[in-house]
Amino acid sequence: MWSPYRKRLTRDLDRWRDRGWLSDEGRAAILADAETGARSFNLASALGILASVLFGFAALSFVAAHWEEVPRLARLLLLLAAIWTGYGAAGWLETRGHTYLADAAVLFSAGMFGAAIMLVSQMYHIAGDPTDGALLWWLGTLLAGVALRSNPALALTMILVCVWSSMHAMESNLVHWPFLIGWGAVTLAFYWQRWWPGLHISALALTLFVISLGYLLADGHSHDLVAIIGVVAAIGFASLEKQRPDRDAIAEPLFVYAGTAAFAGLFALQFIESRSTGRLVALAVLTLVLLIAAISHALSTGNRGALWLAYLAFSVEILALYGVTVGSILGTSLFFLVTAIIVAGLAYAALKLARRSSGGGLTV
Amino acid sequence: MISNRKWMWPLLGGVAIVQSALLFDMIYERDRLLKSGREVTLAVRPLDPRDLFRGDYVTLGYVISRLTKSTTESDPDFSGFVKGGDAYVTLSPAPEGGWTNSHVGSVYPAKVAPGDVVLKGKVLSIWTSKDPAETTVNIRYGIEQYFVPEGTGMDLEKQVREHKIEAIVAVAKDGTSALKGLVIDGERHEDPPLL
Numbered sequence: 083m084w085s086p087y088r089k090r091l092t093r094d095l096d097r098w099r100d101r102g103w104l105s106d107e108g109r110a111a112i113l114a115d116a117e118t119g120a121r122s123f124n125l126a127s128a129l130g131i132l133a134s135v136l137f138g139f140a141a142l143s144f145v146a147a148h149w150e151e152v153p154r155l156a157r158l159l160l161l162l163a164a165i166w167t168g169y170g171a172a173g174w175l176e177t178r179g180h181t182y183l184a185d186a187a188v189l190f191s192a193g194m195f196g197a198a199i200m201l202v203s204q205m206y207h208i209a210g211d212p213t214d215g216a217l218l219w220w221l222g223t224l225l226a227g228v229a230l231r232s233n234p235a236l237a238l239t240m241i242l243v244c245v246w247s248s249m250h251a252m253e254s255n256l257v258h259w260p261f262l263i264g265w266g267a268v269t270l271a272f273y274w275q276r277w278w279p280g281l282h283i284s285a286l287a288l289t290l291f292v293i294s295l296g297y298l299l300a301d302g303h304s305h306d307l308v309a310i311i312g313v314v315a316a317i318g319f320a321s322l323e324k325q326r327p328d329r330d331a332i333a334e335p336l337f338v339y340a341g342t343a344a345f346a347g348l349f350a351l352q353f354i355e356s357r358s359t360g361r362l363v364a365l366a367v368l369t370l371v372l373l374i375a376a377i378s379h380a381l382s383t384g385n386r387g388a389l390w391l392a393y394l395a396f397s398v399e400i401l402a403l404y405g406v407t408v409g410s411i412l413g414t415s416l417f418f419l420v421t422a423i424i425v426a427g428l429a430y431a432a433l434k435l436a437r438r439s440s441g442g443g444l445t446v
Numbered sequence: 447m448i449s450n451r452k453w454m455w456p457l458l459g460g461v462a463i464v465q466s467a468l469l470f471d472m473i474y475e476r477d478r479l480l481k482s483g484r485e486v487t488l489a490v491r492p493l494d495p496r497d498l499f500r501g502d503y504v505t506l507g508y509v510i511s512r513l514t515k516s517t518t519e520s521d522p523d524f525s526g527f528v529k530g531g532d533a534y535v536t537l538s539p540a541p542e543g544g545w546t547n548s549h550v551g552s553v554y555p556a557k558v559a560p561g562d563v564v565l566k567g568k569v570l571s572i573w574t575s576k577d578p579a580e581t582t583v584n585i586r587y588g589i590e591q592y593f594v595p596e597g598t599g600m601d602l603e604k605q606v607r608e609h610k611i612e613a614i615v616a617v618a619k620d621g622t623s624a625l626k627g628l629v630i631d632g633e634r635h636e637d638p639p640l641l
Contacts, residue, residue, distance in 0.1 A: 148595045155640055158473075162466060169458045176447055176454060184447040195465045202469060204593040205640065206476040207503075207625040222468060226461045231448040253570075254530050 091116055127182030131234055134186045138193025145201045154205050161198040165191045172230070188232040192223040196242075213253075216246035224267060233277045240268045240283050244290070257298045261291055285339045293346045305350040312344025313372065320379050330383065338387040341376055345369070345395045353402050366403055370424050373399065378431050477639060479624045483616030484563050486537060486545060487629060490611045503593045506613055506625075510535050510547055510565065511590070514582045524581050526552030533567040533585045534621060554621065566621025589615050589625040605630060 095112060098104040104112075141161065152160075168191030175184040196219045202208075203215050220242035227236035243264035250258035265287060272280030292312070296305035319340055323333035348369045352362055373396050380388035400421055404414075448454050491507040513535070515524050527533065536549035539561050548562065549555050558564055567585035574581050592613075605611050612629040614636065627636030 148593060150595045154637070158469075158640075162469070165465060166462050169462045172447060173455055173458045176449070177451070181447055181449065188447060191462070191465075195469075198469050199472070202472050202476070205637070206473075206480070207592055208476070208588065218468060218472070222465045225464055229448075229457045229461050230454075256530070 088113075088116065124182075127180075127186065130183045130186030131189060134190040134193060134234075137190050138196065141194055141197035142200060145197050145204060148204065154201075158198065158201055158205075161194050161201060164194040165198065167191075168194060185232050185234045188226055188230055189234040189238060192226050192235050192238055195219065195222050195226075213246055213249045216242060216249060220246055220264060224271070227268075228271050228274075231275060233272075233275060233280060236268060236271050236275065236277070236280055237283055239271075240265075240280075240287055243268060244287055247291070248294075251294065251298060255298065257295060265291070282335065285336060289339045289343050292343045296347055296350055303355060305347045305355055307347070309344055309347030309351060312340050312342070312347055315340035316344055316376070323383055323385070330385075334383070334385045335387060337379075337385060338391050341388060341391055341395075344372065345391075345399075348372070349398070349402070353406065362406070366399070366420075369399055370396070374424070374428055374431060377428065473640060476624060479618050479622060480616045480626055480639065483618045483622075483624065485626070486563050486565075486615045486617055486623075488545065488613050488615055490613050490628075503591045506590050506592055506611075508587075508589075508613070510537075510567075510585065511587075512582060512584050513547075513550055515579050523549075523551040524583065527569050527572055527583050528552075529569055529572055531569050533569050533583065535565045535567065535585070537563045537565065563617050564621045565615075565617060565623055587623050589613065589623050592625060592628065 092113065095104065095109045099106065099109050141164070145157070145161075149157075168187050172184040172187035172191070175181075175187055199215045199219055199222075208215075220239050223235050223239040223242060226232060227239055243261065246264070247258040247261035250256075250260075265284065269281070269284040272284055293308055295311075296302075296308035298304075299307065316337055319333045319337040323330050323337065326333070348365060352365045352369065373392050376388060376392040377396075379385070380392060403421075404417060448457060488508050488510075491509055491511070532552060534549075534551055534554050535547050536555055536558065537545040538548040538559065540546045545563070552569075554566075555564060565587055567587040570584040570586050572581065572583050614626040614629060614634070615623050616626045617623045627634060629635070
């Protein structure tokens, strides 16, 4: 158990006992339960996961080195033995109660499986589809993640699905729609596991996929579509958050991811695509208005993630605008004028919001 | 990880068996192709040196890797080619030795002469110009990378550039091909089969 939590809990329990809400036995029982009930993710577990990742990279480099001193068959058998050892260690660690270390062992085996695929591809000079290897790898880790209910293996699967799809997209310059199948499968597994961080990984992967659409559809000129998807989704999640405050645990992070996609699309429209100054100004005004709306929404609902994202996006937007307007004195002057008006508007909005929600508002 | 004691060991074993089986299937497929496929020896064309050597493998270019309609001998059908789609190239034994491509198309040819070999590839890119005869396709067959031990690529790269290398390719009935080895200055270099 994390010791800061234990310290806080002990302090709170002492206070509650002093006020007569809690008996001494109750206090002891709660502490004992907190001590044993929470399966601890301690330093050893974190290091175990890191070690597995490092073992994986070591195995991949070992294969890449194509070391001739060890015969090919021996290299293959070595990797197969590593796969089986990892699963064996996972079972042994689980029976001893080290759940997180067992997960690390499963992750180790998943990495060795990938290295073995790479070795076979190398042995047979398979150049056909490097993506086939990635496909086989993520199918294998998905199986391990689902059958053994291993969250780290599932997280690796999502990363591999992304790698697999980006390899496809980079080679063909086309959208790799099968990504959605892999994404859906892993996301379902995360949901089945009720693993919250995993669902964050899913949302992040989908956000990246949506952003990539802008660069792949219509010869790379579909950023307007990305911006529209992002804005519509953000409005949807914002209204969900307003209407069902009990669902804010879901709506809040999703608003942040949708907002990220929207800003990425708008940014590309302004600074990668835009040809005319008039269009750039119109888009810049739209972006800044949307950012102010996002900031005010974040302030009113207490969505810290959205607030920081909007501040960050605002800074990036202003810097990029500065970058394109600087050069002519008139342009720079106009830039400062527009920025000043916007920031003044922002201050006014913040003032109104602070007055409306005085007492309950978020202080930043 | 899974905490159900009754199912844990069977599931662990199951995952390990499935993953091992996938690897063996991959090996078996390749091994069978190398042993049973028709053997074709193709001249290796030097590639742009910048593209030739990346990391631990040598990139091999072939005459049939890049086909221009006007210079393709007899019966080119470039109409059905799409980026990412299939490409079939028929090779016929040339009288003076070696192979010439006798047909190019996007579907498996209806008629294949007994001595001919059909290679299946994937269209990487299509270049079109105003003159339809100048249409050029880049095709990948999956036999373009030859993996070499770390640090030995340079010599091979030099030999590829000096036209001293031929590739031994095994071709299955459906056109799938695998790189079997190289002929360097008339000398056959081939990895012994694993199984």
